[in-house]
Amino acid sequence: MRVGLFSAERQRAAVKRRRTGVLTSLAAALVVPVAVGLTQTATVSAAPVAAHASPAAAQAPMPSAGATVDHVDWLSERRVALWVNSPAMGVPIQVQLLLARDWYLNPDEKFPAVYMLDGLRAQDNENGWTLETDAEQFFADKNVNVVLPVGGESSFYSDWLAQDNGQNYQWETFLTKELPPILESDWRTTQTRGVVGLSMGGTSAMFLAARNPGFFNFAGSLSGILTTTALGMPQAVAYAMSDAGGFDADKMWGRPSNPAWEEHDPYLLADKLKGVSLYISSGSGTTGPYDQASGIPGVSTNYAGMGLEILSRLTSQTFATKLNKLGIPAQVNYRPSGTHSWPYWQFELHQLWPQLANAVNVEANKPACGTSGAIADAAGANSWVGACLTPEYGVPGGTVQDFTNGRIFAKSDIGANPVAGAIGGAYQVSGGPGGPLGFPTTPDLGAPDGRGRFNHFEKGSIYWTPQTGAHPVRGAIRDEWANQGWEGGPLGYPVADEIATPGKEGAVQGFEIGGMYWSPANGAHSVQGLIMDKYAELGYEGGWLGFPKTNEVAVGAGGRFNEFEGGNIYWSPLSGAWAVENGPIFDAWASVGYEAGRLGFPISDKFAIPGGVQQNFQFGNITLIDGNAEVH
DSSP: OOOOTTOOSOOOTTSOOOOOSHHHHHHHHHHSOOOSOTTOOOOOOOOOOOOOOOOGGGSOOOOOOSOEEEEEEESSSSEEEEEEEOTTTSSEEEEEEEOOTTTTTSTTOOEEEEEEEOOTTOOSSSOHHHHHSSHHHHGGGSSSEEEEEOOOTTOTTSBOSSOBTTBOOBHHHIIIIIHHHHHHHHSOEEEEEEEEEETHHHHHHHHHHHHSTTTOSEEEEESOOOOSSSTTHHHHHHHHHHHTTSOOHHHHHOSTTSHHHHHTOTTTTGGGGTTSEEEEEEOOSSOOTTSOBOSSTTOBSOHHHHHHHHHHHHHHHHHHHHHHHHTOOOEEEEOSSOOSSHHHHHHHHHHHHHHHHHHTTOOSSOOOOOOOHHHHHHHHHOGGGOSBOSOOEEETTEEEEEETTEEEEEETTTEEEEEOHHHHHHHHHTTGGGSTTOSBSSOOEEOTTSSOEEEEETTEEEEEETTTEEEEEEHHHHHHHHHTTGGGSTTOSBOSOOEEOTTSSOEEEEETTEEEEEETTTEEEEEEHHHHHHHHHTTGGGSTTOSBSSOOEEETTTEEEEEETTEEEEEETTTEEEEEETTHHHHHHHHTTGGGSTTOSBOSOOEEETTEEEEEETTEEEEEETTEEEEO
């Protein structure tokens, strides 16, 4: 499992980062004196009754900070990746969203946001909450839009004083100024917000709430370090940041004497958290139910996680004591055991939800729902869809019901079938049952090769593999792809959606081994391999070749060719791929038997010579001078 602040655990193999000196870093963090009230006992105050935000209709939208959406990837029907161009950071930042339970049921409704912040070793491909916990399934029946920033290793989600390691970290500006207008305008999100963070993210949750009054209704710190300026703490933070990606804490907030350290210390900002519903938790560092015992009583094999959780407990106690003195209520949960690791943060997420739900003014439990008729039969036959989230409701031409792991669509003359995951995301992008695909005619099925999955629909199919993603295939392109053997044919799986060809009426879709082109005059035909490479070199359908008129055709000597509107492309193992334009040279080559005649295959495209052009073949050439073609 991946752990958060000062982690000693390795990240997944897909993300290769430096992993040296972790125990040294831990030791450095723990040997420095920490003036945080070591004998303090736990103080638990009742959480405040939520000060609910005004209804969404009464909220003035946040002004645009200039951020724009670069592109959107629907990872499933309920999980979306936004790539947001951040003016502050100067690069696109990935933010994933888990859409609210009633997103489809009530298409005009807006929903509160819950920001989920990662640990110190945040990866660049996915937020730890979805990598390491059940957050995606847990939030499926919750009526909030979950906001998952991706990246920000060692950033503390703050605005840095200087760039470091090629990163221009300006996370506070991004999260509180640039991102919200996009969420509000494009993703039906209100200005009622909560934030939950683990480890580094717990520290950030508290200071972001304090530094941005009124922005968050709820702030939760799970194993956060809640004082950053106490004796030795800047040095401990700096050591850990150096280990986690080689970052320099001086580039973040300057030297420890810089006021920026105090400006981001939750302990020193505690008085600014009045009115925010607060949740604070940490373990004791001793072996807990999710740890492996080392053989030493109370000590787990997660040595780093043990020490780090002790540090979190000490700073959390100090922070909670100050809140108590200030008269600021908080729910504080000091677990009697447990280390600095993901299973405990997953547990705490479940524990804090009722308080968070109250703070953002949504029900803690989903309304009762049941299934009936064809949808009930489909849910029974596909138990993987999980529990129902909504009642059955109408869509154009039929009905649908939402479940934890997908949606089941029903039409009277077809029956009911589930659509889920990446295929569900692609189906949503295509317009769902009201779009060009229509209703599903099969459930989610495994492809015969064991590699991919697919759903068939009234007017097409969606195919998915881990390598290619999910893409619809429909119309004449689908018909020809099916004729060639579906994914088991020469093209393999689709790697892109169908798009219109620029400048000419037609369409093209990319596959693993080539492309399928359609035009009104020629129908649908595939181009693949090295012939496709030559076609690309000559400008695809926009070049002199135009659209393909045939699929790839086998000829002698192991060769292949495609016929196009303006000529042919021939390939053989010995000659490579070359184009022969319709006209005198092609006619002259035909007169001597094409590739089976005395000239063999072409070994060049045509090229200029004095007074005309020439094209070379394996055993000769053809020249065209003053309109006369001669075979040599």
